Amino acid sequence: MIPIYIDASALKKTYCDRAFQQTVIKGRVPKEYREPFSFGNATHLYAKLRARNASFKDAMAEAVTYYNEHRGVEPDKLISVFTTYNPNIFGAFPAGMDAIACTEKFFKIPYREVTTSDGKVYIVFLCGTIDRIELHQDFDALCLIDFKTARNWDAHAVYQDYKLSVQFMFYYWVFRRYGNQILPEPLHKYLQNNRLFVCPSPIMISHKPPKWLKGMPISYDHLLGEMDILVEASVEAILSLASLEGLATPNGMISDQCSKCDFWPVCHSPLHSDGLAKEELLDNLYDKKLYDPENF
Numbered sequence: 001m002i003p004i005y006i007d008a009s010a011l012k013k014t015y016c017d018r019a020f021q022q023t024v025i026k027g028r029v030p031k032e033y034r035e036p037f038s039f040g041n042a043t044h045l046y047a048k049l050r051a052r053n054a055s056f057k058d059a060m061a062e063a064v065t066y067y068n069e070h071r072g073v074e075p076d077k078l079i080s081v082f083t084t085y086n087p088n089i090f091g092a093f094p095a096g097m098d099a100i101a102c103t104e105k106f107f108k109i110p111y112r113e114v115t116t117s118d119g120k121v122y123i124v125f126l127c128g129t130i131d132r133i134e135l136h137q138d139f140d141a142l143c144l145i146d147f148k149t150a151r152n153w154d155a156h157a158v159y160q161d162y163k164l165s166v167q168f169m170f171y172y173w174v175f176r177r178y179g180n181q182i183l184p185e186p187l188h189k190y191l192q193n194n195r196l197f198v199c200p201s202p203i204m205i206s207h208k209p210p211k212w213l214k215g216m217p218i219s220y221d222h223l224l225g226e227m228d229i230l231v232e233a234s235v236e237a238i239l240s241l242a243s244l245e246g247l248a249t250p251n252g253m254i255s256d257q258c259s260k261c262d263f264w265p266v267c268h269s270p271l272h273s274d275g276l277a278k279e280e281l282l283d284n285l286y287d288k289k290l291y292d293p294e295n296f
């Protein structure tokens with residue numbers, strides 16, 4: 001049985017068959033580690049440790065060590081982010097769930113099993129990690145908090161971006177459709193009647209000093225039907241790409257999606273215009289490992 005893991009990052013790649021194929025099916029990741037990624041991970045680690053009652057000193061030491069080991073170049077900036085962490089902006093954890101159960105909550109839901117015409121059996125999982133689960137006291141609702149390090153100055157623009165985020169829609173959809181498999185029984189009442197929200201928590205790292213914010217909770221109740229269709233279509237696309245020989249079509253070029261794509265050097269290098277050379281370039285620039293969100 002061949003596992004295929006779909007998470008929000010995978011869904012974000014549906015703009016281009018090739019980006020989708022190389023990331024989700026082939027598991028290609030750039031060999032060169034990116035500093036913003038490591039900065040974001042260190043910040044998430046720090047927030048998790050503080051929520052789990054680690055002291056400022058211990059949480060900072062662990063997160064800075066992680067950052068330095070992953071090509072971190074701005075430890076001072078990272079520490080200034082840590083010093084402005086403000087636990088008072090967050091709500092309480094739901095009754096019966098402790099800080100460990102409510103922080104970095106990973107889910108992995110078996111979604112569909114398919115046997116293709118060549119006899120291969122695929123099992124598709126829906127995966128993701130919720131940074132923090134807490135109660136929203138005003139609405140008596142469950143809130144799925146997502147931290148994001150934001151380099152933009154304008155908090156309003158950052159919130160607007162989040163509102164349209166496929167990641168947020170995906171989390172909301174998974175919890176509405178499959179939350180009973182993720183949360184303990186006493187919390188299932190929140191999954192009905194629109195008592196579930198996703199809430200962005202941007203960390204404005206360009207501000208001096210940096211600021212930890214929490215935006216208004218967002219409901220995607222009105223988009224549940226569209227998300228059913230999007231996920232199903234994405235699964236169909238994955239299954240057809242899984243058995244494709246050679247490189248998938250670079251259709252992200254048509255919709256002008258290439259500038260922020262990891263595979264820009266492959267698709268746009270003038271020296272590599274044929275399929276074989278591009279495969280060689282892929283081997284040179286990217287590692288290949290199973291795309292498994294549990295190990296990110």
Ligand code: SF4
Pocket residue numbers: 016017018019249250251252253257258261262263264265267268
């Ligand atoms: S660079 Fe463009 S065409 Fe190539 S994989 Fe990325 S989005 Fe697709």
